[in-house]
Amino acid sequence: MKVLVLGAGNLLLSDEGFGVHVVRYLAQHYVFPEAIELYDAGTLGIMATHKLEEADVVYLVDVVLAEGAPGTVLRYDKEDFMLSRVPVKLSPHQAGVQEMLLVSELRGRCPSEIYLLGVIPVSIEPGVSLSPLLAQRVGEVADGLVTELRSRKGLSISSC
């Protein structure tokens, strides 16, 4: 089983870079087995499809523009992506996660499990630092993810 932890986001737009900060935190605080890959995808979009396809289990870490208090962490799974009402779009192929997954499924290579850990941002203004609230969430989300990964069979993760 191969696990991909994909951090998405733009490091130049403060909280937008949350996913990348989480991946960096994981790399600094833990030693992962070969079966787990950390991937800093930046804002790669459809060009990251192959990374998803190489894994059986994918955790996406990103910000989400959802209703709720900033700092709230929301969790979505594959069902949410696949069955949620498809957005009405002018462009038939604006490349979001849902598109990537559907294209992968058409190719017969969609990962069997996929989760999105999404946090509601405080600010996405230009800047290289996270807001204090989201800076605090980085460790919480990362440590929570490690706990979850450790509960899976055969994955041993040590702290460094």
Next chain:
Amino acid sequence: MAARTITLDPVTRIEGHLRIDAEVDNGQVTRAWSSAQMWRGLEVILKGKQPQDAWVLAQRICGVCTTVHAIASIRSVESALKVAVPMNANYIRNLIMAQHSLQDHIVHFYHLSALDWVDVLSALKADPKKTAQLAQSLSDWSGNSEGEFKAVKEKLSSFAAGGKLGIFSSGYWGHPAMKLSPEVNLMAVSHYLKALDYQRKAAQVIAVVGGKNPHIQNLVVGGVATAINVDNLATLNMERLSLVRSLMEETREFVRQVYYPDLMAIAGAYKEWFKYGAGVTNYLAVPELPEDSANTQFSLPGGVITQGDLAKFRPITSHSDAFLVDNIQESVAHAWYDGGAPLHPWKGETKPAYTDFKPDGKYTWCKAARFAGQPMQVGPLAQMLTCYAAGNARVKRVVDEANDKLGIGLADYHSTMGRHLARGLRACVMADVSLEQLDRLIANIASGDQTYANPVEIPNGEFRGVGFHEAVRGSLSHWMVFKDKKIENYQAVVPTTWNASPRDEQGVMGPYEASLVGNPVADPENPLEVLRTVHSFDPCIACAVHAVDPAGREITRVKVV
């Protein structure tokens, strides 16, 4: 019928937010406005940072055009300090540039724009056997079997039956402007799915050579930090260089046997699109793929063409050519910044002053880049035309061959389809030069050259430099002024600044805007034709906010006033 204005927001498929307003009268566009809806902010972030570190942040401007900003940024420091770049480093950088171009062109053609021309639902009606016969008549690629097409059709049918074609079905299927046969549509959809494997191979090459993908790790001022030792397992060795070669050969095969024939089939079926979308026919391309250490000799020449007339070609001889460096200015007359007369980027200011969308006033975050006071179109079309005008044999060969096949001439390139064609031809060129650069790198190492960088310390004092790069989407420049090891001013004039630029002081439109005027629009509620022309530029507003939107809200609005 009175003129109506349609607003498309956003129209980009990848990075950032681009809004297009088009006034439609009597079935065609009469006026248009291009508006970047996000402020980049990079210039402000980089102030006070160390010049040698800027490239690391610069490649985060955009998730798709990562390497190009890294290259332009590092070159701006090298230009300021007049550092010579060793040939090994240039070959490695050239390889990265060429492979990144390939990856991006493949994705643009298949995943970001082909569906403006290809009708997925029509593919459900195709006969797989006839599709195979058609595809095999176009090329002898091994993936064109009847079985392949049958499998794709079955998969599509099962998705359609389950209502899962959502990503495709809200598009323009059945639009009167769609005119490929079911078989060509099935062939294109099948290749759309396959193309992902080949963009991945290019990404793999970048990861091996550049340390990581999408953000390369191996640049230093004065060269590259790539450890190469043909015999050492811990470095870029012969085995990994062989892997790079075979990946590049496979991608070249795909470009020659799949992308190129598909492009010919689509261009041939939509020949009327060689008539629309010319817009600004001044072209700018900087020379690229240096063949010496001082950026004065290049594999692909650059220059300026004015008014679509190749006889008016003026070459740009180097990245320090005063004709290039001195003639660039940016206007903020219609952009959301404070400021007066147009400024040279070294003197450029970034003082945001948002006013809301005012078609006669300020209406975009994009400044208006101008060359000697004129708007310029940049991108693969500009590069292919300037290389052709400069007499570059490699480019002449591919352009002439395509013209023979399609029965078109150079004048037809000033168009929406001309931009797609030029991009495909550039992909052919990039696939070839990638292998050439690898051969040169290996030969240079074999000759005993072990230098990969001429490291420099950033001295005290004031310096200014500019890094040019003929990037995937066109001419890119990063302008840096630094004093006592700290950045005082940083301005990036990106390809999209040229193409998406708003009107200037004189009210002269930018390339997107001008290209839309005269564009047909059969149905203002479904302005597919406007998208075709804007997408042909490969728009990328480099500043993405791409937050996932779980509510499934309407992502792009078409508003008809």
